[in-house]
Amino acid sequence: MSVKSRLALGSFVAGILACDVALAARLRQDWSAALEGQGWLAACPQVMADASASKEPAVRGSEEWRNHMVVAVGCLFEMQRDAELIAFLNASLTDGHRDPELLDFLGTSQLRLGRNAEAAATFEEALENGLPDQARPNVYGKLGTAYLKLASAAGAPDDLLLAKAERYAGLAVDSDLTSEARAEPMTLARLGHVKLLRRDYDEAIRLFDAAVERNAADPAWSVRVRKAMEAWFTAALGQAHYGKGDKAHGEDLMNKAIEIAPGERLKTALRTVRDGTLGRVSAGQAPVPFPVFHVSLDEDA
Numbered sequence: 600m601s602v603k604s605r606l607a608l609g610s611f612v613a614g615i616l617a618c619d620v621a622l623a624a625r626l627r628q629d630w631s632a633a634l635e636g637q638g639w640l641a642a643c644p645q646v647m648a649d650a651s652a653s654k655e656p657a658v659r660g661s662e663e664w665r666n667h668m669v670v671a672v673g674c675l676f677e678m679q680r681d682a683e684l685i686a687f688l689n690a691s692l693t694d695g696h697r698d699p700e701l702l703d704f705l706g707t708s709q710l711r712l713g714r715n716a717e718a719a720a721t722f723e724e725a726l727e728n729g730l731p732d733q734a735r736p737n738v739y740g741k742l743g744t745a746y747l748k749l750a751s752a753a754g755a756p757d758d759l760l761l762a763k764a765e766r767y768a769g770l771a772v773d774s775d776l777t778s779e780a781r782a783e784p785m786t787l788a789r790l791g792h793v794k795l796l797r798r799d800y801d802e803a804i805r806l807f808d809a810a811v812e813r814n815a816a817d818p819a820w821s822v823r824v825r826k827a828m829e830a831w832f833t834a835a836l837g838q839a840h841y842g843k844g845d846k847a848h849g850e851d852l853m854n855k856a857i858e859i860a861p862g863e864r865l866k867t868a869l870r871t872v873r874d875g876t877l878g879r880v881s882a883g884q885a886p887v888p889f890p891v892f893h894v895s896l897d898e899d900a
Contacts, residue, residue: 643673643674643677643678644678646670646674647671647674647675655667664696665698665701668691668698668701669700669701671687672684672687672688672701672704673704675687676704676707676708679711681708681709681711681712682708682712684704684705685705685708685709685712688701688702688704688705689705697724697728698728699724699725699728699730699731699734700725700730700731700734702721702724702725702728702730703722703725703730703734703737703738705721706718706721706725706738706741706745707741709721710741710744710745713748715745715746715748715749715752716745716749718745719742719745719746719749719763722738722741722742722745723742725738726738735774736770736771736774736786737771739767739768739770739771739774740767740771740785740786740789742763742767743764743765743767743768743769743770743771743790744764744768746760746763746764746767747761747764747768747789747792747793747796749764750763750764750796751796756796761793761796761797764793764796765790765793765797768786768790768792768793769790771786771789771790772786772787772790782813784809784810784811784813784814784817784828784832785810785828787806787807787809787810787813788806788807788810788828788831788832788835790806791803791806791807791810791835791839792835794806794839795835795838795839795842798842800839800840800842800843801843803835803838803839804836804839804840804843807832807835807836807839808836810828810832811829811833811836814828814829814832815829823861826859826860826861827861827862827865829859830856830857830859830860830865830869831869833852833853833855833856833859834852834853834856834857834869834872834873836852837849837850837851837852837853837854837856837873837876838853838872838886839886840852841853841876841877842876842886849876850873853869853873853876854873856869856873857870857873
């Protein structure tokens, strides 16, 4: 999986995008070999051409149909063709055949395109339709993100949406499969953003501190991605300190985040965060948290 795809998703359904042994055994042998040998991004153009040339399995909801769909949707997702993926799944996921893992793909593409209300509804449906236990913590996190964006979209936080964001962000941290002691840095930071909107600055500081520390020791990411996340978390930590009243330290942290950020686009985004925070807090408002999923890492440092 590409760095950008993983960043957009968090940790996605491993059995789908990692092409694990169980999935590989059920796919066409040539597709399986290409996906395993070349990786999804390199293999997808040819696999997609083959899939388009072959007939979709007639029995919707069958294992054969689902595996065909996983390949097509996984490739659209990996190539970041989100609008096509959404149109394809909206046409394919008819009543009675709304597979929860395919709904996870649909909701994630909706989230990437900023269609947050649709994404939240799709993720809720995936949970209701029996999403496997191992996939639930990740979907809890994405629901937390969708509701957090919705809650902060209108300026003053919407209490009902914020409560939903807090519930799902908390479930992502506290789920049986993770727990806070092992939660990923972005999972901790997501809950920290909710606490920031709640003006629970002490808890936000604790969570962002933990995210910074966990990120530094996380071997799963490239150095560049860890540096980008360090910048995000440091800026958020600065927002929390500034909101609490330690304005000099908060501003210093936000300036540090800009300095260490890899790439001018991220630096520009963090300057906007800093300047917006200074203005909002001075006006007696809580600083608006910024979603970590929006900043591209494609450009060179």
